[in-house]
Amino acid sequence: MQNSVNHKAFFYPPGGILLWILIYIELFTYGLALFALVFYGAQERELFHAESSLLSKPIGMLNTLLLLTSGYLVAKSVQFFKMKFHDKSVKFMNMAMVLGFGFLILKLIEYGLKLNQGFVLDYSTFFMFYWLLTGFHWIHVLVGLVILFFIKRAIKKSKNEAKLEDIEAAAAFWHMCDIIWLLLFPALYLIL
Amino acid sequence: MKKSLEISFIILILATLAGVGFSNLYGTVFALIAVLGLAVFKFLLVGFEFMELKIANPFWKFMIVFYVLLICTIMIVTLM
Numbered sequence: 686m687q688n689s690v691n692h693k694a695f696f697y698p699p700g701g702i703l704l705w706i707l708i709y710i711e712l713f714t715y716g717l718a719l720f721a722l723v724f725y726g727a728q729e730r731e732l733f734h735a736e737s738s739l740l741s742k743p744i745g746m747l748n749t750l751l752l753l754t755s756g757y758l759v760a761k762s763v764q765f766f767k768m769k770f771h772d773k774s775v776k777f778m779n780m781a782m783v784l785g786f787g788f789l790i791l792k793l794i795e796y797g798l799k800l801n802q803g804f805v806l807d808y809s810t811f812f813m814f815y816w817l818l819t820g821f822h823w824i825h826v827l828v829g830l831v832i833l834f835f836i837k838r839a840i841k842k843s844k845n846e847a848k849l850e851d852i853e854a855a856a857a858f859w860h861m862c863d864i865i866w867l868l869l870f871p872a873l874y875l876i877l
Numbered sequence: 878m879k880k881s882l883e884i885s886f887i888i889l890i891l892a893t894l895a896g897v898g899f900s901n902l903y904g905t906v907f908a909l910i911a912v913l914g915l916a917v918f919k920f921l922l923v924g925f926e927f928m929e930l931k932i933a934n935p936f937w938k939f940m941i942v943f944y945v946l947l948i949c950t951i952m953i954v955t956l957m
Binding site: 692693694695697698699700705709712713716719720723724726727734742746749750753754756757759760761764853856857860863864867868870871872874875876877 | 882885886889890893894896897900903908909912913915916919920923924926927928929930932933934936937940944945947948949951952955956
């Protein structure tokens with residue numbers, strides 16, 4: 686029975702308690718960094734606004750849409766796995782990975798543009814935050830993609846042996862990348 | 878019920894577009910609260926629908942709501 690876990694129990698949130706502890710540690714860390722960003726942003730409001738305006742809102746928005754769509758496809762993939770539609774689950778996971786890869790590529794294009802304009806890590810306080818926050822997030826997305834790849838391969842190879850808990854954990858990690866970006870995007874691109 | 882993922886996804890897309898739209902009103906308290914309010918909404922929608930927190934123990938639900946409200950309140954108060 687694949688869906689035998691009682692997620693209402695404290696120790697069994699969807700994805701597993703260890704992953705949720707990791708998620709909260711990540712959220713706490715990013716939360717502190719975001720607080721530091723707005724704290725310094727409030728000190729030098731005009732400078733931060735001028736430099737934030739140098740970021741491309743359309744690219745940031747497109748990246749958000751890519752991650753949200755990818756997150757939706759992963760959620761559908763988990764849903765199909767629970768319904769034992771394994772082929773559909775793999776198909777949706779593949780589509781999610783393509784969009785996740787698209788996010789990474791688009792971010793690299795944005796990085797290239799910023800480097801060409803001379804906005805490197807030590808250009809200013811704002812760009813230090815930009816590179817560190819989005820850079821670490823980029824690495825998280827890359828790790829998430831690797832996890833999704835192995836999970837997808839497990840579903841494809843041994844349909845009945847792939848564990849729902851593992852798939853939910855992989856999906857939760859992917860969605861964590863999503864929710865972190867949902868805070869980074871407005872903080873860096875929209876409100877400063 | 879089965880369509881809740883699709884509905885959530887459409888709302889997330891619309892909220893993203895609205896957030897970018899509100900950001901054009903930069904400099905107003907309304908824009909700040911609207912953009913971050915929508916970010917909180919999207920954060921919780923992904924958490925509850927995509928990450929399935931809606932079926933989790935209330936402790937995990939509380940933690941995520943508490944976290945995002947705390948972070949965004951701090952951001953709003955600091956920037957106001």
